[in-house]
Amino acid sequence: MEPSLLDLLNRHAERSPDAVAVSAGAPTGWESATWAELRAAASAVAGRARGLPAGAGPVVLVVDNSIACITVLLGLAIASREVLLVESANSYLADEQSAVFRAEPSCVVGPEGLATTASGRLTYLDFGDLTAGPSGAPARGGCASMIHQLTSGSTGEQRIVRHSVANVVRGGHIYRDVHGLTGTDTVFVTVPLAHSFGLIGGLAAALVSGARLLTLTRFNLRVLLAGLRDGATVMLSTPLGYELIASASSAERQESSLRLALSSGGPLSERVAAKAAHRLGIRIHQIYGSTETGLVACTYDRTEPWPDGSVGRFGPGVDWRMAPDDATAHDDAGRLLVRTATMFDGYLDSGAPDAGDGFYDTGDLVRVDERGHLFVVARKNTFVNVGGRKINPRRIERVIAEHREVAEIAVYGAESEGDEQEIHAAVVLTGSTGVAELLRFCRSRLMPYEVPHRVHVVSELPRTALGKVSVQRLIRERA
Numbered sequence: 001m002e003p004s005l006l007d008l009l010n011r012h013a014e015r016s017p018d019a020v021a022v023s024a025g026a027p028t029g030w031e032s033a034t035w036a037e038l039r040a041a042a043s044a045v046a047g048r049a050r051g052l053p054a055g056a057g058p059v060v061l062v063v064d065n066s067i068a069c070i071t072v073l074l075g076l077a078i079a080s081r082e083v084l085l086v087e088s089a090n091s092y093l094a095d096e097q098s099a100v101f102r103a104e105p106s107c108v109v110g111p112e113g114l115a116t117t118a119s120g121r122l123t124y125l126d127f128g129d130l131t132a133g134p135s136g137a138p139a140r141g142g143c144a145s146m147i148h149q150l151t152s153g154s155t156g157e158q159r160i161v162r163h164s165v166a167n168v169v170r171g172g173h174i175y176r177d178v179h180g181l182t183g184t185d186t187v188f189v190t191v192p193l194a195h196s197f198g199l200i201g202g203l204a205a206a207l208v209s210g211a212r213l214l215t216l217t218r219f220n221l222r223v224l225l226a227g228l229r230d231g232a233t234v235m236l237s238t239p240l241g242y243e244l245i246a247s248a249s250s251a252e253r254q255e256s257s258l259r260l261a262l263s264s265g266g267p268l269s270e271r272v273a274a275k276a277a278h279r280l281g282i283r284i285h286q287i288y289g290s291t292e293t294g295l296v297a298c299t300y301d302r303t304e305p306w307p308d309g310s311v312g313r314f315g316p317g318v319d320w321r322m323a324p325d326d327a328t329a330h331d332d333a334g335r336l337l338v339r340t341a342t343m344f345d346g347y348l349d350s351g352a353p354d355a356g357d358g359f360y361d362t363g364d365l366v367r368v369d370e371r372g373h374l375f376v377v378a379r380k381n382t383f384v385n386v387g388g389r390k391i392n393p394r395r396i397e398r399v400i401a402e403h404r405e406v407a408e409i410a411v412y413g414a415e416s417e418g419d420e421q422e423i424h425a426a427v428v429l430t431g432s433t434g435v436a437e438l439l440r441f442c443r444s445r446l447m448p449y450e451v452p453h454r455v456h457v458v459s460e461l462p463r464t465a466l467g468k469v470s471v472q473r474l475i476r477e478r479a
Contacts, residue, residue, distance in 0.1 A: 006042075013036045017035055021037075021206075026066075032067075046079040053123060059107055061076065062086055062110025063086065065192065065198075068128070084105060089447050090447060095399065103148070109129070112127070145164075146164055149291050168199060168342075177316065181234065188228070189236045235260070246275040256281075261285065262286075264289070268286045286311045288312065293342065293360055297313055314372065336364050336365075394411075423453050424454045425454070427456070428460060429457055456474075
């Protein structure tokens with residue numbers, strides 16, 4: 001049986017009460033909390049959480065990677081409150097048709113001032129409302145609560161994935177065991193803790209191993225480099241994060257204590273991997289998985305070189321098989337189906353789709369060599385990867401289509417310089433609306449990273465014989 005979050009906090013607070021458990025970095029400086037302080041604060045939040053609205057839906061937690069946010073997350077989970085994690089930089093709370101609203105949240109908890117930028121239909125509380133004041137009854141936490149996360153929305157609007165807290169803790173054990181994390185490590189998470197990579201590979205793995213956790217309240221390269229100099233031994237980042245680190249450094253290697261660097265959030269190109277490895281002095285390891293399944297495969301430290309293009313071997317507790325797929329021209333490739341030790345409990349609006357026997361169809365085309373190395377041939381995902389953030393083009397289309405003079409809209413990703421993607425929008429307009437006005441409309445309803453980088457005004461959208469918009473023609477005609 002996996003230990004509960006409170007069990008883990010108690011263990012570390014009793015063994016190393018004065019050791020730093022978590023440090024959060026911001027442009028204004030760093031703040032820290034010891035294991036004893038973190039346990040006391042999370043337990044107090046758990047007591048206060050009993051006074052939150054008892055609505056049918058989860059508590060929405062706006063995650064900014066701060067110590068207050070981490071304390072509230074742990075406290076809500078200890079109190080067995082269902083929690084839906086969303087990034088601090090999001091437009092979901094202002095979009096009343098988003099998955100967040102469909103979850104019918106009981107309330108929203110987040111940084112101070114959040115209510116001024118979001119819908120008035122929701123009840124808002126600041127982190128301070130739960131981290132200060134009377135603490136209520138002592139915490140007696142278990143693993144019965146659920147953590148909800150938003151999918152990337154790769155095949156439509158985002159859905160909400162349900163994971164038990166026990167599942168999250170189990171995922172932390174897997175990261176600890178695969179990568180040899182111990183209490184002497186400092187795990188530096190440069191990605192949002194709302195994402196599975198940050199939540200499980202960062203927070204849960206640190207809690208399980210007793211490692212110190214470093215976070216960024218928002219991505220800032222200067223603060224990130226300071227964190228590397230502050231004793232980080234393990235780092236979690238995205239391909240874009242590693243490219244920025246490599247580009248910002250001098251020709252010499254970046255001064256750090258890193259022994260392990262993990263990348264997720266998109267494919268890690270050989271160019272970025274080599275460039276970052278040169279600057280950091282260690283190889284960058286790829287993590288392959290999903291919100292639904294947790295870690296599926298990864299590379300890790302070993303004496304034998306990994307084959308070029310491989311995302312590693314399957315992780316502990318992963319069963320897999322391949323299904324034939326007519327869309328591939330590779331005879332040795334197939335669609336990957338997996339069953340993992342950290343499989344999700346289903347979507348909030350339905351059960352878990354599977355291919356029988358509890359297997360989940362990733363939709364990705366893969367091949368596996370005779371030594372068990374996994375290679376991703378093609379991904380099912382239609383999302384646009386902007387700096388490690390997976391943007392759902394269908395949702396952006398829906399928001400832009402609300403403009404009164406947009407007759408048709410197609411949003412898609414196109415390659416930009418380097419290995420990054422840009423958001424493009426092809427629109428059929430009526431009336432006198434121009435690109436500048438349309439972009440102002442987008443900025444009023446979307447986060448900056450969701451706003452299209454390029455808008456193409458067209459007389460009509462190219463379509464296939466089946467009537468579907470041909471994204472390939474849009475890309476080809478505007479290359």
